[in-house]
Amino acid sequence: MSETRPKIGAHGKVFRDPVHGLIRIEPEDAFLLELIDTPEFQRLRRVRQLGVSSMTYPGAEHSRFAHSLGVFCFAQRMLDMLRHRYRNDSTATDLLAAQGPTVKAAALLHDIGHAPFSHMMERAFPATAKHEKKTVELITDGASSIPAILKAHNLDPVKVRDIIKRASEHRLLVDIVSSQLDADRMDYILRDAVATGVKYGAFDAEWLLNSLCIGAEPGTTGQAKETEWRLCLEEKRGLHSAEQLIIARMHMSLQVYFHKTTRGWEAHLLCLFKHAAELAKQNKLPKGTPGIASRFFAGEGKLDHADFLLCDEATLVAAMQGWSLATKPEHARLAELSKTYLGRRKLYRCADVSAATTAQVVKLTKALGGLGQENLDWVLDGLDFNSYKDFGSVFRKPVREGEEAEEMASTEAILLADGSLGGASRPVEGQSKILGKLGEDSRHAVYRLYYHQRLAEKVEKVLEQLKLKPV
Amino acid sequence: MHPIVPLLQLLHLLKRVEGRKKLQKLVHILQECGVPFPERFEYSYYGMYSAQLRSEVERLESEKLVNESPCAAGTNLSYSVETTDDLGKLMKEIGLEEEPAWAATAKHLNGLTAQELEGISTILFLKECGLAGEELKKRLLALKPHLEAIYAKCEKEAGKLPDYRPAAAAA
Numbered sequence: 046m047s048e049t050r051p052k053i054g055a056h057g058k059v060f061r062d063p064v065h066g067l068i069r070i071e072p073e074d075a076f077l078l079e080l081i082d083t084p085e086f087q088r089l090r091r092v093r094q095l096g097v098s099s100m101t102y103p104g105a106e107h108s109r110f111a112h113s114l115g116v117f118c119f120a121q122r123m124l125d126m127l128r129h130r131y132r133n134d135s136t137a138t139d140l141l142a143a144q145g146p147t148v149k150a151a152a153l154l155h156d157i158g159h160a161p162f163s164h165m166m167e168r169a170f171p172a173t174a175k176h177e178k179k180t181v182e183l184i185t186d187g188a189s190s191i192p193a194i195l196k197a198h199n200l201d202p203v204k205v206r207d208i209i210k211r212a213s214e215h216r217l218l219v220d221i222v223s224s225q226l227d228a229d230r231m232d233y234i235l236r237d238a239v240a241t242g243v244k245y246g247a248f249d250a251e252w253l254l255n256s257l258c259i260g261a262e263p264g265t266t267g268q269a270k271e272t273e274w275r276l277c278l279e280e281k282r283g284l285h286s287a288e289q290l291i292i293a294r295m296h297m298s299l300q301v302y303f304h305k306t307t308r309g310w311e312a313h314l315l316c317l318f319k320h321a322a323e324l325a326k327q328n329k330l331p332k333g334t335p336g337i338a339s340r341f342f343a344g345e346g347k348l349d350h351a352d353f354l355l356c357d358e359a360t361l362v363a364a365m366q367g368w369s370l371a372t373k374p375e376h377a378r379l380a381e382l383s384k385t386y387l388g389r390r391k392l393y394r395c396a397d398v399s400a401a402t403t404a405q406v407v408k409l410t411k412a413l414g415g416l417g418q419e420n421l422d423w424v425l426d427g428l429d430f431n432s433y434k435d436f437g438s439v440f441r442k443p444v445r446e447g448e449e450a451e452e453m454a455s456t457e458a459i460l461l462a463d464g465s466l467g468g469a470s471r472p473v474e475g476q477s478k479i480l481g482k483l484g485e486d487s488r489h490a491v492y493r494l495y496y497h498q499r500l501a502e503k504v505e506k507v508l509e510q511l512k513l514k515p516v
Numbered sequence: 517m518h519p520i521v522p523l524l525q526l527l528h529l530l531k532r533v534e535g536r537k538k539l540q541k542l543v544h545i546l547q548e549c550g551v552p553f554p555e556r557f558e559y560s561y562y563g564m565y566s567a568q569l570r571s572e573v574e575r576l577e578s579e580k581l582v583n584e585s586p587c588a589a590g591t592n593l594s595y596s597v598e599t600t601d602d603l604g605k606l607m608k609e610i611g612l613e614e615e616p617a618w619a620a621t622a623k624h625l626n627g628l629t630a631q632e633l634e635g636i637s638t639i640l641f642l643k644e645c646g647l648a649g650e651e652l653k654k655r656l657l658a659l660k661p662h663l664e665a666i667y668a669k670c671e672k673e674a675g676k677l678p679d680y681r682p683a684a685a686a687a
Contacts, residue, residue: 178644181645181646185646203646206645206646207645210559210645211558211559211560212559212641212642212645212655212659214655214658214659402579403520403524403575403576403579403581404579404581404602404606404609406518406520407518407520407521407524407606407610408609408610410517410518411518411610411611425518427518427519490571490575
């Protein structure tokens, strides 16, 4: 637990925020301030929300810290809205009152396991592949200061963990933090749009919040139990705001998250970090490399708790600054990659091969293997690189009668309900012409090949041989 | 190796998988065993699910490397995934005809029912959440009461799964 408890006034604590205006922590939620003051949470100030997106959108320097506060704010407003809506039904208000602090803690802490450069680092090493895994560890592991704070306020870290892992038996609570309609994506779409200056991310969040209701899991027969409650939108009011949210997310994915230049810089860093790890494992990183960076790469992202708290983007950029000046021949590639990254000079060319078939892509990978090392000389950014929230998963074909239950329909679809507590719900795409049309062809496959400019001639010849015309 | 190769190898090896759900669980379990399937899974009402995998199979079907055809799955209609000659030709062309090291496990798992695989997959997920023993069983049955009758078998199957991760990573 923190050494001194942060003070909170009678009116609570407010944070100014570009998305929410004011984010308020009420006096009864003082424990959240203690969580915010932990080194685990403060570290998020030094991890940017969009990794290397600022190479493309200079304003995208916002942190996971600000985003996490924003997710808490939306989660709190969702809980308040539902409590107000069902104020005459004690089953709902009791559950929301009892579980509210747990949901708020989960919303606040959902991203604390992110490595430097956020989702980019998930592509680099197995130990950093799932930030959720590290998040869960920080919430439940004794080395972290978080579980002690939760327990001191009679909150069970396991219940916080279960909401983040989507393993809670209360699906409604999971939906608030992790679903197509969750506080997380509502905040990141708006925040990323504000920071990048991309206007496509706008949607009517106020109306969406105002339309929230509690429906029943599709297919529930009889009166829904609390564990079968789902977060839904009221059919009469929420349809258009749901459409806006989906379209905003799709446009943000194509314009920002999957931007060719951003993905190119991610590929550049991927090559740099993979190469640094190879050198670190042989104890060959240049002298003067910060100790934490050396241990990070030697362990391929695996660090003890003390190191994790200090490992942020500044640590790795400081390492790159040193590497850019390295003069030994064995460090030539490391120096080249670091120098060009810091100076924003493109080293890798891009060929968009989105039109390629699976057979062509597999053959391409094999041919490239003969030209140079994967994730050093070339990177194929394809099927496995859609970790930036799979917007395609919303649009499933409608379930036909008698067909195997379409699994995503109940878990990933935005649900519409009539607004009564635990009323029947159905996926939004069935009610929306726009989403129904999108659902007919939901796949946005993006295949790009990034290759070192030294290999340009050879790679372009391979592309020609495989009849792959870059688009 | 392209990240889709493990999926191609799996389908080529099994030739036929009875139901989309079964394929989802098969890939998740093999991934948990350390086979390098890159698909991202999330816990859903029906257990571990990867939208990415679903999308990949749709793509393979559109390119005629696999066929999906209706088959019976309990009281529901499901879709089996079957490989085509084109997939066989592709595997030959890229020199991946030999059975992978994890072939026996994949074949064994494909012989289990979709529900049994759902149980095993959920046990692995709950283990990753930090649950064990009675606590794990209690949570699994709270989430999936329909698996009660087969829980013991699922637990036994989950317990004997091999680890295919490289020794260094597993250590």
